[in-house]
Amino acid sequence: MNVKRSSGKKIAVLISGRGSNLASLIDACARDDYPAQIAVVVSNRPAAKGLDIARAAGLSAVAIDHTAFAARETFDAEIDKVLRDHDVELICLAGFMRLLANDFVERWRNRMINIHPSLLPAYPGVNIHERVIDDGVRISGCTVHYVRASMDSGPIIAQVAVPVLSNDTADSLAQRVLSAEHQIYPQALRMVADGTVRVSGERVVFAAGEQEAAPLVSPLMVTG
Numbered sequence: 001m002n003v004k005r006s007s008g009k010k011i012a013v014l015i016s017g018r019g020s021n022l023a024s025l026i027d028a029c030a031r032d033d034y035p036a037q038i039a040v041v042v043s044n045r046p047a048a049k050g051l052d053i054a055r056a057a058g059l060s061a062v063a064i065d066h067t068a069f070a071a072r073e074t075f076d077a078e079i080d081k082v083l084r085d086h087d088v089e090l091i092c093l094a095g096f097m098r099l100l101a102n103d104f105v106e107r108w109r110n111r112m113i114n115i116h117p118s119l120l121p122a123y124p125g126v127n128i129h130e131r132v133i134d135d136g137v138r139i140s141g142c143t144v145h146y147v148r149a150s151m152d153s154g155p156i157i158a159q160v161a162v163p164v165l166s167n168d169t170a171d172s173l174a175q176r177v178l179s180a181e182h183q184i185y186p187q188a189l190r191m192v193a194d195g196t197v198r199v200s201g202e203r204v205v206f207a208a209g210e211q212e213a214a215p216l217v218s219p220l221m222v223t224g
């Protein structure tokens with residue numbers, strides 16, 4: 001993993017577990033021309049493996065254990081304080097498995113994005129890959145979107161389609177989707193951080209002349 005550099009929009013990455021998407025963002029932020037830097041990584045689970053990834057990369061890594069807070073709002077307020085202490089401008093949710101309350105979501109409106117392992121608005125929530133396989137769906141994928149208060153909703157920035165194979169298990173499909181996640185999240189964050197995309201009328205619009213199609217097609221499908 002590369003060492004972070006310090007220029008570009010200051011972002012916070014919020015995680016709950018493994019942190020593989022965090023790792024892909026750390027790598028992206030290490031590139032010379034990347035328009036974002038990670039100011040802090042926050043986990044609601046103190047044992048999250050992603051905190052070790054953050055520390056190994058020399059980043060500030062903070063655990064805010066949600067079980068220590070009686071109300072969602074006080075937990076959110078503690079996160080907000082850490083973000084303000086680090087001058088955060090943009091939030092990336094990367095496997096952060098807590099719902100944030102409306103006040104927090106509104107405070108960070110259009111400055112908070114999330115990655116989800118389905119082609120939203122299909123399959124919000126959990127156990128996505130099991131449900132996709134049970135339904136016999138042939139194409140799944142992943143989505144990066146601006147965050148709104150209801151779970152896994154908000155204006156869509158980028159999506160990658162991933163084939164569902166007849167012998168897939170939830171694990172094998174999750175792996176294939178995860179590889180796509182690691183490609184699309186850095187691309188989507190770049191577009192948000194450098195102003196290529198913005199929200200207008202609850203849809204994402206691209207700055208004039210920008211290439212819209214690149215993140216939309218899965219390279220995994222170009223196999224003849």
Ligand code: GAR
Pocket residue numbers: 015016017018019020021022050094095096115116117125152178181
């Ligand atoms: C990823 O697949 C991410 O899309 C998903 O959790 C996983 C986290 O993995 N997020 C959601 O389901 C949000 N609704 P990671 O910790 O290795 O990045």
